[in-house]
Amino acid sequence: MTEGFDRIVAAVAGMEEAARSFSDECRIVFLRNITIEGIDTLLTRNLYAERIRPIVQFGGYGTMVQDVLAADGAAGSDADLIVLALSVDELDASYGSPGWTSHAASAQLEGLFELLASRTRATIAVHSFIGPLWSEQGLIVAAEDRDLTSQTAALNRLVVEAVRRHSPRFVLMDWERYLRRLGAESALDPRGHYLWRAPFKRAFLEVWAQQLARVVCALRGRAKKVLVLDCDNTLWGGVIGEDGLDGIQLDRHQYPGRAFFDFQTTIRQLAARGVLIALCSKNNEAEALDVIDHHPACQLRRADLAAWRINWNDKASNLSALAAELNLGLDSFVFVDDSALECELIRQLLPQVTVMQVPRKLHELPPLLLRDGLFDTLSVTGEDSRRTRLYQDQRQREQLRSAVHSIEDYLRSLETVARIHRADNGEVPRIAQLTQKTNQFNLTTRRYSEQDIRAFIADEDVEVFSLTARDRFDSLGLVGVLVVFIEGTEARVDSFLLSCRALGRRLELAMIARCLAKLREQRGIEISRAEYLPTARNAQVADFWPSVGFSVTGTADGGTRYMRLIDGHAGGTPTFVTIEDD
Amino acid sequence: MTTPAIEGRFFRILSSLLQVPLEQLGHDTSRKSCQAWDSLKHMHLVLALEEEFGIEFDDAEIADLNSAAALLDAVSRKVSA
Structure with missing residues (x-):
């Protein structure tokens, strides 16, 4: 009534x-x-x-x-x-x-x-x-x-x-x-x-x-300018930290996935009008951003975001930090969260912020942001639609400093699994192809035919290792090759290469650590030798061997030679790559 | 039957819509005696009374309900009907 x-x-x-x-x-x-x-x-x-x-x-x-x-x-x-x-x-x-x-x-x-x-x-x-x-x-x-x-x-x-x-x-x-x-x-x-x-x-x-x-x-200039969104049960159904990328609900063919999918549509409509979109969520940043970057049904992408605070701090502090970063008053903020507790906290601590709680009836969620016209302006200019981009550029500059940390988080979120084993005949064509095509991450750039590789595999004194990788989204396939010649208790690395699609994940570290450990355990190898032969394309690996514990022993044939002892500490396996042996 | 409860609600509405203090209103208050009670106020009065009491006046009688007494009587009849 x-x-x-x-x-x-x-x-x-x-x-x-x-x-x-x-x-x-x-x-x-x-x-x-x-x-x-x-x-x-x-x-x-x-x-x-x-x-x-x-x-x-x-x-x-x-x-x-x-x-x-x-x-x-x-x-x-x-x-x-x-x-x-x-x-x-x-x-x-x-x-x-x-x-x-x-x-x-x-x-x-x-x-x-x-x-x-x-x-x-x-x-x-x-x-x-x-x-x-x-x-x-x-x-x-x-x-x-x-x-x-x-x-x-x-x-x-x-x-x-x-x-x-x-x-x-x-x-x-x-x-x-x-x-x-x-x-x-x-x-x-x-x-x-x-x-x-x-x-x-x-x-x-x-x-x-x-x-x-x-x-x-x-x-009177009262239109809201910034939309700050919680993630779990606001942008998608479920909790990413518990349900995982495959478990959260965002599927437009199902309930309640469709309600969240349509809600995201309205968010992007607002972004197109020049409303700045920001996230404020209690989550592991890498996990929440993983949805934004990789969930197939997530419409809101990183390019739509002006800023975010995804951490375990209280949300009032995070909203204040966002206001400072975006250089806009909190009275131009709208905050959306599913938690009555969080909503109440913001209402009490930051009364200037307009707070909206995700409706208990999820069918009321999609029109939530359009219904009250909070963001309504009388016109939209080209400047408005570029605004998010301007804020992003600024943020990227400022965040460069902490980049190393966030890359680790990102790599961890990929959940990469590497399978490293002795190559079998079925892998010969792909291995030969990689030796012929790979230029950037290739220490010696020796090109081999399928017959060559087959002969290596048959040879007692040659070990051919292959690396096959996958992450939570996809299989990368066979992406790494290591060819080692056995000479008594010494091993000489003849070839080591990684496909460019596998670069940037530190898989090379896992490969070296794992293969050296196998050589020591299974063949009693104590010393490994290696070399780097420079080409026009492989400068990025010039310092690779020292980075995995090898020392320079001299130069020859235009290349540099290295050696390292294989002790118990094969070392260097990044914690965010899971190794599968067979 | 006009009950004290109905009368209380009726005069509260009359007072807030005409913006005349309660003590200046009575059964004899009419459109003739009360300047504030113009045709727009009459419209709002009719709509508000219908809403408050869940009743509906007949189209033809609305123009004739020109005093507090007539209105209150019509309300009471419809509420008890």
Whole structure:
């Protein structure tokens, strides 16, 4: 049950005293040919909540033009917002007669729009017109759009065109949309229409008042600029730390995945309008970002994010840090979280922040951010849509310092598994191919045919190791080769290479550590020798051998030779690569 | 039947919508005697009373309910019906 209108009147009257101290005021004039009284009370209530004091006037019935033109007319020259409220059947008394066209009404509207654009400095809130609920043509589709529905649609195209032409001074109040949302039963008042020329029920007036309040907020710079989102059970269903990438719910073919999927769609729509998107979540950063970067159904990507604080600190501190990083006031922040506790914490510690809790009924989640129009502005510029990018560039510069740490986290989140074993004949083609193609991570760049590799595998004194890798998303396939010649208790590395698709994961460290350990355990090898032969393409591995414990023993044939003892500490296996032996 | 409860709710609504203190209102308050009670206030009064009491006035009678006594009587009849 809605609040009685008399109580709203009383509540507004009770606030008048306090409202005198509001620093923002807004002069609003309604030009109309119908009765819409009541809208003033509802709009005033909404604006008082924003600490804006409206001064509302109504023009006379059907005297829109006179009200604009008269020097002392209602519109005056000092209105900030002029709101139109027009009924077509009041504009043109022949509305509805057979063969009626909207030409006369169109001409009146065009004239009024031009008058408002040229004679006032106000923002003009126009509206769409509501077509007839019943077709006067019955089942017939009228020729040449000679029916009331088509003619109303033509009027509405004219209205939209005028708004485009005069944007951002003109703004559209979409009455047709209010009707769709509420239904005719709740929106329209036929009795009011006939008794008082008042066609709308209060539910309709409330939706309209809410939209008008958003216009005033936008005019007064109150539109929200930053959307800060929690992750688990807000951006997706479930908890990434417990359910994992495959377990969280974001599948648009399932419940509740689809609700979260659609919610993400609206977030991206806001981002496209220039709203800055930030994350604030209690999580391991790498795990949460893993969803953003790699979940196939996650629409929100890193490129959409202006900033994030994913850690175990309290969220009030994190929001303050985000405000500092983005250089925006907390009063332009909207914070969304599923936890009542977190929401309450922010409400108490940072009352300037607008807090929204994820609805318990998940079907109410997708429209959550659009419903209240918190981010509404009167226009979107190219600058707005580039804004996220600008903030990102800045952040990347600032975060370069801590990059090493976050790379480790990132690699850990990939959950790479490496299988390192003696090559078998089935792997010969791929191994030969790698020796022929690999240039960058290749210590000696010796090219071998399939026959060569097959001969190596058959040779007691040659060991060929292969490395096959996969991570949580995909298999990388066979990506590493190590060829070792056995000479008594010594091993000489003939070739070591890694496919470029496996670079940057420290797999090379795992490969060397594992293979040396095998040589020692299985063949009693105590010393390993190796060499680096420089080419035009392999400078990146010039210092590889020293980085895994080898010492220089000399130079020969343009290359550098190295040696190391194979002790118990084969060492160097990164903790974020899991080794599988067979 | 007009009960004290109905009367209390009725005059509270009349007072807040006409913005006239309760003590200045009575059964004899009418559109003629009360300047604040204009046609717009009358509309809001009708809508608010219907909402408050879950009733609906007949289209034709609305224009004739021009005093507190007439309105209160119509409300009471519809509530007990």
